[in-house]
Amino acid sequence: MVNPAPRAQLALGDTTVTFLPDGHGWLNPAVLFPASSPDGWSTHAPYLDAQGRFPVSVGSFLIRTAGRTLLVDLGLGAVDFAIPDVATFKGGALLDSLAAEDLTPADVDTVFYTHLHHDHVGWTTNVAPAPNARPGQIVEGLTFAQARHLVTEAEWRHWAGTEDLVGPDPAAVRAPLADVIGFAADGEEIAPGVHVLATPGHTPGHSSLVVTDPSGADDRRLVILGDVMHCQVQVTETHWSFAFDADPAQATGTRERVLKELEDGRTMLAGGHFAGNVFGRVLPPAARRAWASLLPVG
Ligand SMILES: [Zn+2]
Numbered sequence: 001m002v003n004p005a006p007r008a009q010l011a012l013g014d015t016t017v018t019f020l021p022d023g024h025g026w027l028n029p030a031v032l033f034p035a036s037s038p039d040g041w042s043t044h045a046p047y048l049d050a051q052g053r054f055p056v057s058v059g060s061f062l063i064r065t066a067g068r069t070l071l072v073d074l075g076l077g078a079v080d081f082a083i084p085d086v087a088t089f090k091g092g093a094l095l096d097s098l099a100a101e102d103l104t105p106a107d108v109d110t111v112f113y114t115h116l117h118h119d120h121v122g123w124t125t126n127v128a129p130a131p132n133a134r135p136g137q138i139v140e141g142l143t144f145a146q147a148r149h150l151v152t153e154a155e156w157r158h159w160a161g162t163e164d165l166v167g168p169d170p171a172a173v174r175a176p177l178a179d180v181i182g183f184a185a186d187g188e189e190i191a192p193g194v195h196v197l198a199t200p201g202h203t204p205g206h207s208s209l210v211v212t213d214p215s216g217a218d219d220r221r222l223v224i225l226g227d228v229m230h231c232q233v234q235v236t237e238t239h240w241s242f243a244f245d246a247d248p249a250q251a252t253g254t255r256e257r258v259l260k261e262l263e264d265g266r267t268m269l270a271g272g273h274f275a276g277n278v279f280g281r282v283l284p285p286a287a288r289r290a291w292a293s294l295l296p297v298g
Contacts, residue, residue, distance in 0.1 A: 001049050002276035005057040007097055008295060010222060010268065010279050013213030015065035015193060017222055017270065019278045020098055022059040022075025022122065023091030029054045031086050032230075033240045040240070044233045047275065054231060056273040058119050060094055061224050062101060066192040066214050069103065070110040071144065072224050073120040073272060077128025094123050095143075108144045112190060113151040114226025115203040116159050116168040117244070124149075125176050129169030139176055150190060152198070153183040155205025166244055199258060201251030202227040202242065208258070222268045222279075228258055230273045232291040235259065235282055259289065268294070 004024035010017050029048065030037045041048055048054050061072040076091025095105065113120055118129050123144075127137045142149070159167045159174065168174050184190055186198035186207065193214035198207050209224040228251075229235065230242050238255045241248035262269055262282040270278050277295045 002047060002055060004055050004275055005059075005278045007100060008277060008279060010270070010294070011218075012193075012211060012220055012222060013215050013218035015063070015211065015213050015218075017211055017224070018062040018064075018101060019057070019270070019272070020060045020062050020071075020094055020101070021057060022077075022094035022097065023079075023089065024058055025056045025087050025089045025119070025273075026053040027056060027087045028085060032243045034243060035240045036237070040237065041233075044237075047231060047233055055275045056230060057275055057278060058089070058091055059097065059272060060123075061270060061272065062098070062103070063191065063194060063209075063211060065194065065211070068110065068191040069108050070112060070191055070194065071108050071147075072112050072209060073114055073226070074111065074123040074143070076119050077122025077124075079122065079128045089119065091119075091122055091128070105144050106146055108147045110191060111144050111147045111149045112184065112209065113149070113155070114208060114224070115155055115206040116151065116173070117166055117203065117227070118168065120226075121168045121173045124168075124173045127169075127172040129172040139172055142176055142180070148182050149177055149180055150182045150184040152185065152196070152205040152207050154200075155203060155207075156181055156183065158204045197223065197258075199226065199228050199254045201247050201249075201254040202245050204246060206254075220266045220268060222270055223258065223262065224270045225258070225272070227273065228255055229271055232271065232274055232276075232280065232293075235291045236289050238289075 063070040075094045078092035080090045082088040193212040195210045211222045245251040263284045279294045283290045
């Protein structure tokens with residue numbers, strides 16, 4: 001059995017990518033992965049707990065490269081809630097995880113959102129967004145006030161005018177960002193060696209980031225997936241779409257495309273929702289694809 005992932009770091013030359021936990025979720029696998037029923041998990045039992053729930057990590061990736069400090073996604077924020085028979089979520093640790101790296105919010109120069117679901121925008125302001133932002137809280141401003149905030153234009157426009165509970169809260173997230181949000185396009189280099197990779201399907205404007213060593217000394221690369229996959233099991237079961245994939249067929253196609261590109265032996269992968277350890281690589285299919293953790297799974 002695996003637990004939500006701890007803080008962990010990977011280096012590409014002088015560039016480091018660190019997973020900063022904010023919290024975790026415990027999900028009903030039959031509801032969240034409809035294609036897994038009735039017995040698809042029988043060969044993936046280590047990813048479930050004793051009650052049959054599957055744990056997910058929630059957090060942010062810190063990229064430090066060439067004097068730059070970036071955060072990829074902003075977790076849940078300080079929330080603690082249950083959706084009966086579906087999931088429980090708890091967040092709130094991101095700033096402590098950042099402090100453990102000797103950083104404060106003022107040190108972050110860029111925030112990049114892979115997409116704008118509530119579990120990726122939680123620390124945008126001092127008010128944790130959906131679904132249970134505490135009543136009466138006043139939005140005082142952006143948590144990372146000195147940072148550029150970037151997302152794809154398609155993702156930003158997708159949520160305009162919506163009140164969807166899984167999306168970015170209008171008051172706590174969208175309004176405070178409205179005047180400062182910047183758009184990053186597919187292929188754009190947002191920091192030395194850090195490129196946007198469009199990976200639509202989970203949401204229409206979803207994107208991943210490809211991190212390389214800008215000096216070229218280390219020729220490996222790391223793909224920060226966002227929600228292209230929620231669990232290592234999807235490396236093998238690529239047709240298992242997540243219940244909140246906006247376009248399940250497109251999401252499956254994106255998984256297949258990205259996984260094919262990952263089988264080059266020099267690409268590593270970071271899954272922010274992966275339990276146990278967020279970093280790994282994809283083994284080429286002998287009989288079928290498999291996951292290889294870079295750290296012991298405890
Ligand atoms: Zn997510």
